[in-house]
Amino acid sequence: MPKKIIVGSICNRDLDIFDEIKRFSKINYGIKFVNLLKNGSSFSVKYFKKKLKKYQISFLIVKLYSEETNQKIYDALNSYAANIPRLNSLRSVKTCESRKESFKLVEQKCKKLKIPQSFYSINTAYEAVSKGIPLIIKLDTHNIRNLSKYDRIIGVARNPDDLLNLIRHYDIQNNCLFFQEYLGKYENVYKVYIIDRYVQTITSQNLIQQRKRSSKKLVHIRVPIDKEFKRQILRTGRKFGMSIFGVDYVLKDGIPYIVDINDFPSFSNIPESVSMISEYIYRFCLARLSLTKIPMRMKVKTYNS
Ligand SMILES: Nc1ncnc2c1ncn2[C@@H]1O[C@H](COP(=O)(O)OP(=O)(O)OP(=O)(O)O)[C@@H](O)[C@H]1O
Ligand SMILES: [Mg+2]
Structure with missing residues (x-):
């Protein structure tokens, strides 16, 4: 009989689904979080070290708002829980x-x-828009606490004046903006959710079409x-070092263009995610505790800092 599985968590984002995962994992697999x-x-750091000493933790889940203070967490994890x-x-998180x-x-x-063509400075963005490339401007920081979905996207610039106007209130020196070729207005965006090798895609309403909040319920439909x-997305997960992640894409002329990448997304419209994530954690820890061979693909993903 393997030892009890203990999972350590450093999470402050999407806590609802995380609570469900904890409950499910406890009831079905006896996992302690x-x-x-x-x-x-x-x-x-002191509290973290104390907990590490007290519990024999087999697995760590880090799911955080994007904040500067996270560096302290990454440093502590690298120093004491490598x-x-x-x-x-951690590298992927x-x-x-940052977009x-x-x-x-x-x-x-x-x-x-x-x-979409991406621009990493205001100068290259300005050059691009001057050549007629429309740009979508987003905050570079991804998961900002207490910021509504509607405020993460600054707007679309179709000419240099638009660009200067849209960014005038932002601290440009601070590099806080991300510029990307705007692919056009699409009714739907596609959201792909990945749990290890399980891949599920849904369509979702395009938010930037509706600056005014709609009271209509969003409809999500699964699509093949x-x-x-799919192979390329799974490969991307391996390159980043992620087992559980999400990507958003739009279809332009039938070709999928990735517009967003999320480590451990909210899975809000994928009800089976709770049981699948729990099972993934269980299988991984069991393989490790009972010293059976961990598949190379799992090793590659989770051991690179
Ligand atoms: N380059 C682009 N061209 C056209 N539309 C885009 C582009 N980038 C983003 N969008 C649209 O804007 C929406 C929001 O963008 P993005 O996913 O990057 O932001 P977000 O803050 O993660 O929002 P969400 O939580 O809705 O995913 C996308 O779902 C897509 O419809
Ligand atoms: Mg997104």
Whole structure:
């Protein structure tokens, strides 16, 4: 009989679904979750070290709002828990905090994946829009606490004046904006959710079409995914070091263009995600505890910091 599985969590985002995962994992697999945040919400190195000493943690889940103070968490994990596998690598969690860093990594490592042309400075964005490339402007920081979905996208610039006008209230020196070729207005956006090798896609209403909040209920419909595209998405997960993640894409002329990458998304319209994520954690920890061979693909993903 293997030892009890203990999972450490450092999570402050989408806590509803996380609570469901904890409950499901406890009832069905007897997994114990230890919250490594002090009082459930703040990080203290001393408290973290104490918990590491007290519990033999087999697996770590890090799912955070994008905040500067996260660096303290990453440093502590690297210093004191480097050998504990993570659901998503720390590098991927950190990369996904910044839209720029995420797209740079895709450009470098996932060349077959199509993304809109991305611009990493105001100067290159200005040049592009001057040449007639329309740009969507987004905040670079991805998961901002207490910021509504509607305020993360600054707007669409179709000429240099639009661009200057839209960014005039932002601290440009601080590099807080991300510019990307605007592919046009699409009724639907597609959201792909990945749990290990399970891939599920739904359509969702395009938010930036509706700056005014609609009271209509969103309708989500599952759609099939092209085999090669699915392969490329799974490959992207491996390159980032993520087992559980999501990508958003729009279809332009029948070609999927990735517009967003999320480590551990909310899975809000994928009810089976709770049981599937729990099972993934269980299988991973069981393989590790009973010293059976961990498949190489799992190792590669979760051991690279
Ligand atoms: N380059 C683009 N061209 C056209 N439309 C885009 C582009 N980038 C984003 N969009 C549209 O804007 C929406 C929001 O963009 P994005 O996913 O990057 O932001 P978000 O803050 O993660 O929002 P959400 O939580 O809705 O995913 C997308 O779902 C898509 O419909
Ligand atoms: Mg998105």
